[in-house]
Amino acid sequence: MASSMLPPRTAQIRLVSSHKEVYEPDDDSFALVDALLADRSNLLEHRPALCMEIGCGSGYVITSLALMLEQEGLDAFYIATDINPYALSVTHQTLEAHGVHAELINTNIAQGLENRLSGLVDVIVVNPPYVPTPEDEVGAEGITSSWAGGENGRSVIDRILPVADHLLSEKGWLYLVTLTANNPSEICLLMREKGYASRIVIQRSTEEESLHIIKFWRDFETKEDEEKKKAMADKSASTGIMEYLLGQLPQLPFWRSSDSNNY
Amino acid sequence: MRLLTHNMLSSNIKGVTNGFPLRIEAEKVVEKVVEMNADFLKKMFEKIDWKAFADASRAMGYAELPEEADSSMLESDEFLQRYHHALLELHLEEGALICPETGRRFPVNKGIPNMLLHEDEV
Incomplete structure (x- = not known):
């Protein structure tokens, strides 16, 4: 495929909208977009028709993915969900500011999509609420829902994994942000039991946390x-x-x- | 919300066995021109429930789709043009999606459907 000589486009921070109840792009968001950039040539070859973000927050990641693929003439359909209604308003503004479109749905993970979208999604990106917290903070209203991950930060991740498995197409890929405290090797084993291979696309340590961006794909x-x-x-x-x-x-x-x- | 998205949504309230298709109550529909991609349309043709799609299109005020469609029609530019318009250019901006079994309303505001279930519906 002819590749343009321009540097890959991603969302610009100055164009990312914000709201006090919505998580702003941070190290984890940047690491996820960097992982997509690192895997860009594979993504272009993959030619996804349907891409999805579960928990889109500010919209920084889904906007970057859309820009990156559109720049190379790849015309995909994008769906983004979030449990927090403010996040969807902010994502809408962020997408508009960059001239790209995604279908936005206010829902819990992928509720309402699971029956009909099964086996259709070629790329899923997830920056889940991964921070270990008391269980009762999980799914709380507003910005808390963007980070509160329950025991070992795994409560929401463990609910997302089977949904992702259900939604992914035969050739589908999942990119997931995890923290060392989430026990990423155990997550890979869980996915392995479902028939997925995995690799770390990006590993990044900050002062506060050590992040792994893991890619999963079905492997016969x-x-x-x-x-x-x-x-x-x-x-x-x-x-x-x-x-x-x-x-x-x-x-x-x-x-x-x-x-x-x-x- | 585009009609492709509508075709992928269903009501999954606890106990509901047939939550698809959601009936559309349209208060405000907007049109946004997008470039046609025949490959994408052909690929999605197999995944779409045509009856639900044609009904939804009518509920949005666009009645130009045939009641039934088969893949041979994809050869016609005129058909592709209508299919493309209904699938991707019509947006439900304000209105609601109604569960066919329970009548529960899922509101759509600023183009965003709210599919969140209440505690007693999960």
């Missing part, structure tokens, strides 16, 4: 491996399971290195 080998492993585990008596699992440890490829494949 991973799925076969998982099925074999299950069958083996079913066969072996309980005494054999530990031995078997220990034997598998060195080859668990849930942290794939980027040069081992084309993703």
